[in-house]
Amino acid sequence: MQPRFLKGFSGKGATVKDKRRIDAIRDLGLQAIPDGDVFAHITHLASVMLDCPIALLSVVEDDRQWFLGRTGTDLLETPIGDSFCRFCVLSEGPLLIEDARTEPSLADNQLVTGAPFIRSYLGVPIRSDDGLLLGALCAISPEPNAFRREHIVPLAMLGELAEQSLALHARTRALSSANAALQQSSKIFQQAERAVNVGSWRVDGATRRLHWSDQVYAITGLEPGRSVNVADVVQMYHPDDRAMVSKAMADTIDDGKPFMFETTIRRTDGEQRRIRVVGERLDVDGQPDCVAGIILDCTEEHLRNVALKRAAERDRLTGLFNRASFDRRLAAAMQRAESEPVTIALLDLDGFKDVNDTLGHLVGDRVLETIAAQLQMRISPGMFLARWGGDEFALLFPSAMPLEDVTRFLEDLLAEFGDMPPLGSALLRIGATCGVARMTTAAGSEEIMRRADLALYRGKEAGRGSVVCWDQQIEARQSERQKAIAKLRSALNGGHAVAAYQPIVELDTGRVLSVEALLRLRDDDGTILAASDVFAALLDPELSRRVSRVMLDQVVTDGAAILALFGPDTRIGINLSEADLRRGDFVQHLIDVIDDSALSPANITIEVTETMLLDAGGQLRASLAMLDECGFTICLDDFGTGFSSLTHLRAFPIHKVKIDRDFIAAIAEDHQSRLIIQAIVQMGHSLGLRVVVEGVETEEQEIFLRAIGCKHVQGYRYGRPALLADLQARCAAQEPPGDTRRRA
Numbered sequence: 001m002q003p004r005f006l007k008g009f010s011g012k013g014a015t016v017k018d019k020r021r022i023d024a025i026r027d028l029g030l031q032a033i034p035d036g037d038v039f040a041h042i043t044h045l046a047s048v049m050l051d052c053p054i055a056l057l058s059v060v061e062d063d064r065q066w067f068l069g070r071t072g073t074d075l076l077e078t079p080i081g082d083s084f085c086r087f088c089v090l091s092e093g094p095l096l097i098e099d100a101r102t103e104p105s106l107a108d109n110q111l112v113t114g115a116p117f118i119r120s121y122l123g124v125p126i127r128s129d130d131g132l133l134l135g136a137l138c139a140i141s142p143e144p145n146a147f148r149r150e151h152i153v154p155l156a157m158l159g160e161l162a163e164q165s166l167a168l169h170a171r172t173r174a175l176s177s178a179n180a181a182l183q184q185s186s187k188i189f190q191q192a193e194r195a196v197n198v199g200s201w202r203v204d205g206a207t208r209r210l211h212w213s214d215q216v217y218a219i220t221g222l223e224p225g226r227s228v229n230v231a232d233v234v235q236m237y238h239p240d241d242r243a244m245v246s247k248a249m250a251d252t253i254d255d256g257k258p259f260m261f262e263t264t265i266r267r268t269d270g271e272q273r274r275i276r277v278v279g280e281r282l283d284v285d286g287q288p289d290c291v292a293g294i295i296l297d298c299t300e301e302h303l304r305n306v307a308l309k310r311a312a313e314r315d316r317l318t319g320l321f322n323r324a325s326f327d328r329r330l331a332a333a334m335q336r337a338e339s340e341p342v343t344i345a346l347l348d349l350d351g352f353k354d355v356n357d358t359l360g361h362l363v364g365d366r367v368l369e370t371i372a373a374q375l376q377m378r379i380s381p382g383m384f385l386a387r388w389g390g391d392e393f394a395l396l397f398p399s400a401m402p403l404e405d406v407t408r409f410l411e412d413l414l415a416e417f418g419d420m421p422p423l424g425s426a427l428l429r430i431g432a433t434c435g436v437a438r439m440t441t442a443a444g445s446e447e448i449m450r451r452a453d454l455a456l457y458r459g460k461e462a463g464r465g466s467v468v469c470w471d472q473q474i475e476a477r478q479s480e481r482q483k484a485i486a487k488l489r490s491a492l493n494g495g496h497a498v499a500a501y502q503p504i505v506e507l508d509t510g511r512v513l514s515v516e517a518l519l520r521l522r523d524d525d526g527t528i529l530a531a532s533d534v535f536a537a538l539l540d541p542e543l544s545r546r547v548s549r550v551m552l553d554q555v556v557t558d559g560a561a562i563l564a565l566f567g568p569d570t571r572i573g574i575n576l577s578e579a580d581l582r583r584g585d586f587v588q589h590l591i592d593v594i595d596d597s598a599l600s601p602a603n604i605t606i607e608v609t610e611t612m613l614l615d616a617g618g619q620l621r622a623s624l625a626m627l628d629e630c631g632f633t634i635c636l637d638d639f640g641t642g643f644s645s646l647t648h649l650r651a652f653p654i655h656k657v658k659i660d661r662d663f664i665a666a667i668a669e670d671h672q673s674r675l676i677i678q679a680i681v682q683m684g685h686s687l688g689l690r691v692v693v694e695g696v697e698t699e700e701q702e703i704f705l706r707a708i709g710c711k712h713v714q715g716y717r718y719g720r721p722a723l724l725a726d727l728q729a730r731c732a733a734q735e736p737p738g739d740t741r742r743r744a
Helices: 019-028 037-049 085-091 149-182 187-192 214-220 230-234 239-255 299-313 323-334 352-359 361-378 403-417 445-461 472-493 531-539 541-566 584-595 619-629 646-651 661-665 671-686 699-707 724-734
Strands: 054-060 064-071 077-079 095-097 120-127 133-141 198-204 210-212 259-266 272-284 287-297 342-350 384-389 392-397 431-439 467-469 497-506 512-522 528-530 571-575 604-609 633-639 656-659 690-693 712-714
Touching (some): 019 149, 037 054, 037 064, 037 133, 085 095, 085 133, 120 149, 133 149, 149 299, 198 214, 214 287, 230 239, 239 287, 272 299, 342 445, 352 361, 361 384, 361 403, 403 467, 431 445, 445 472, 472 497, 472 512, 472 531, 472 541, 512 531, 512 541, 512 604, 528 531, 531 541, 541 584, 571 633, 584 619, 604 619, 619 633, 656 671, 671 690
Parallel strands (some): 571 604, 604 633, 633 656, 690 712
Antiparallel strands (some): 120 133, 198 210, 198 287, 272 287, 384 392, 497 512, 497 712, 512 528
């Protein structure tokens, strides 16, 4: 189904004033539809499925368009000159408008220049039973390029539901008009006025003989005129409903109680149909004469309702329950929390973003479908599984299930992710992390979800692939994190974030080869705070990106002075976050800023941590490659802290490693730390890498490092981090007369 774009289609010479079409709209009596809610449901579904604020089901007449169903707007109608849907009617097919402001025929439209400020439009035409164009089902957004070709199919499916509802209205209206014209007084025909595809039946009170109209034979698939009895007919009903049908008939015969029910029958050809049966006892001269009624074949209506219910409750991609369904189930459970404990888990996929970035969203969709199917097979009776959104799933556990069993179940579940084969040439792997929360007190659903989300966040911090249960320590850590975020944001907004520089020294000569730029915050009282004081805030992607830009600007500002202090070959280390490297625009900004400064890429070292490389792929991998090609030095920081892998040294353009300070701090008591440092130094030299040991503070540590051949060190023994002015003063005080070489 190919959409027509508005470009090149002005509509000149075409008209919506087709007399047959206008007459058909008026004959349908659409403004008198008794049950218009179904069309509001359809527009609501369109708004949800296409993620847009406004959806309309329009009827396009010769001088106006009005809305049979609407979501997200109070508009009842508009003049035909302002109608977007008329273009859809004229095109007789799907119509996609990517940006109305760029279309000459629409740029001055009142609905574009004023509320609802239409930018993007996607519409599919709506036809009557005989194919006449009535209007359009459309989705509207105030943002440009909000819709794509892939949205046409789901919108068209909802359009078919609207057409079926209109067809049912047309048939009902036609039947009602015919019955009114004939002025039938029989109660059977009064019931038939409100139905389509109905047949009449009657059971004689004296003989218990069953009589059917031809239409009942057609509905049941039996040959017209064939003798039928009540007992045989009951066997056609679904087994679960047979007792109910027999009791309804008996109660009506004995007590005169009317009945109506819906059930499923199996026709003689094996096809299942959904029917609605209405019956009541008819008395003659005060005595029971017969039981009579109608049978309505409501299969299409039933299937439509089932489809609408599924669309409202299920995730379209995975078939799992959706977030709204989970919210309803959780809200009901939380009302009983004091007597029945509520336990939930949020499961978030690790590495899924790299699958989308590297292999594309179609592969990502297949991965989600596969994982959803595996999760569905693994859950036990009583568990409620839903897709919470994106690559996140939610589980509601039975109240009787102990927390230990919940944790064990989730740990086994996560272990199965390790059995999934790697994806693509980059051998990307999908894992998962779980956050669990349990509540035994009454509260809103938002609170238990917040706790599960905090536990999930803690699991991500701790290294992923784990199951973490909420506790007060996590809550306290979150409180500290919020304080740190507030402090860091205040410093950034107030211009109090500055760079301090710590030297990296060549042991043999004592010469400063490079400096590392470290974040410092100047408090209101002049106190200088270290980055460790707000470390939790640096995990926030938005704040970490702001810090990186501030630090970059500071390094560029101080760069010329630093080169003047330590020489033109001096390198300045800048710590970048995962959020920075996943945004190609920041990397290009960094390159452009350095090119326009007194520095060159050869003067800049980009420091990254090993945790950033665990799921590296797509944009992050491309960013590192781009920086390497431009001449920047890539340094792997905190090497040896738990996620070390020689694969990182081979798979990424690493030219320098820094051994974490914890190892050098422990060499006096821990012989293994000595061996680890020695092994890393020797390995780095063998691979042609520059190796820096961080945290050197004592003479004993320096002697050991000299003994194992370590060449580069960083730590308080050679200089604490200092602001540029302090660094200049320190160097001036230490410089002998006539000596231009800078030493630590």
